Amino acid sequence: EDQVTQSPEALRLQEGESSSLNCSYTVSGLRGLFWYRQDPGKGPEFLFTLYSAGEEKEKERLKATLTKKESFLHITAPKPEDSATYLCAVHSWNSGGSNYKLTFGKGTLLTVNP
Amino acid sequence: DSGVTQTPKHLITATGQRVTLRCSPRSGDLSVYWYQQSLDQGLQFLIQYYNGEERAKGNILERFSAQQFPDLHSELNLSSLELGDSALYFCASSFSPGPSRPTEAFFGQGTRLTVV
Numbered sequence: 001e002d003q004v005t006q007s008p009e010a011l012r013l014q015e016g017e018s019s020s021l022n023c024s025y026t027v028s029g030l031r032g033l034f035w036y037r038q039d040p041g042k043g044p045e046f047l048f049t050l051y052s053a054g055e056e057k058e059k060e061r062l063k064a065t066l067t068k069k070e071s072f073l074h075i076t077a078p079k080p081e082d083s084a085t086y087l088c089a090v091h092s093w094n095s096g097g098s099n100y101k102l103t104f105g106k107g108t109l110l111t112v113n114p
Numbered sequence: 115d116s117g118v119t120q121t122p123k124h125l126i127t128a129t130g131q132r133v134t135l136r137c138s139p140r141s142g143d144l145s146v147y148w149y150q151q152s153l154d155q156g157l158q159f160l161i162q163y164y165n166g167e168e169r170a171k172g173n174i175l176e177r178f179s180a181q182q183f184p185d186l187h188s189e190l191n192l193s194s195l196e197l198g199d200s201a202l203y204f205c206a207s208s209f210s211p212g213p214s215r216p217t218e219a220f221f222g223q224g225t226r227l228t229v230v
Contacts, residue, residue, distance in 0.1 A: 032216045043116065043204055043221035044157070051215055087157070091216045101170045102147060102206075102219060106156035 002027040002092050006105035013112050016077045021108045023088030024070040031100065032091040033071050035064050037084045038107065044087055047073075078112045085109050117141065120205050120222035128230055132193040135225045139186055139207030145169070146188040147208075147219055148180055152201040163188060195229045202226050 003026045013019055025033070032051050036044035048057040050066040057064045061082065063074040073086055085107040093100040117140035127133055139146050148160040159172035163182035174180075177195075182188045192199060206219040 031214065034218055036221075041202075041224075041226075043118075043206075043223045045116070046218045046220055049218050089157075089219075100216075101159055101162065101172065102216075103159060104149075104157040 002090065002101070002103045004088060004090050004103050004105035006086075006088050006108050008108060009106070010109040011111070013075075013078055013110070015079055015112055015114050018074070018076045018078070020075070021073040021086055021110070022070060023073070023105055025088075025090045027090050027092040027103070029093035029100075030090055031093050033066055034089045034091070034102075035062075035071070035073055036087040036089065038087055039084050047086075075110070078110075080112045080114050083110055083112045116220040116222065118205060118207050118220050118222035120203075120225050122225060123223065124226050124228075126228045126230060127195060129195055129197060131195050131229075132191065133195065133227065135190040135192070135203055135205075135227075137188045137190070137205030137207075137222060139188070139205075140220055143207035143209050143220075144186065145208045145210070145219075146182055146186070147206040148174075148188070148190050149204045149206065150201050151204060151224075155201075157204065160190070192227070197229050200227055200229045 035047040038044040048064040053068045087107045088105045119138040145164045147162045149157045160174040162170040180190045202224045204224045206221045208219040210217045
């Protein structure tokens with residue numbers, strides 16, 4: 001069964017203190033990995049798509065990278081407004097049939113203190 | 115604004131009742147996903163449709179059903195509701211769900227269901 005594990009579950013940073021969030025996955029037929037940001041009570045907001053190992057995407061203070069077994073979301077000099085839950089999702093394809101799905105990890109709750 | 119519209123935003127109903135949640139995907143998107151998110155749980159995949167056809171099924175209870183209509187909007191029907199069904203229900207849409215280079219899914223703001 002496809003599994004997506006995010007760590008740490010929660011992370012507290014001081015403003016300006018850079019860090020990384022991890023997403024490790026065990027899936028058959030990975031077709032894409034996605035990062036989302038979710039604020040309390042809101043729908044997840046799309047951040048990045050990564051398709052193959054070695055790929056990197058960057059947006060403002062965020063940078064996402066992908067290896068064959070995991071992805072990292074690097075946050076450089078975070079600000080309080082970066083506080084949110086960051087979700088990782090993998091899109092996998094069952095080559096034995098026509099079944100594919102988007103599986104989410106439980107997320108990392110990031111708090112950035114001023 | 116993601117372009118995905120979910121109605122209603124809030125729903126309070128009694129145990130044993132039946133409700134229908136509605137989702138309008140982004141213009142041009144053919145695929146619709148439904149997810150359930152409870153307080154201590156992550157996003158649990160329920161079901162996915164592509165251009166009117168069911169494509170993937172997750173841990174969807176038999177009391178729950180869904181469909182995607184010719185105009186591509188989707189409805190999630192929840193029946194014989196129990197207290198444990200209280201959760202946020204999200205709909206997401208994407209242009210191409212796979213198999214190669216699937217495009218990202220965009221989420222609506224969710225329907226908060228409270229069963230009392």
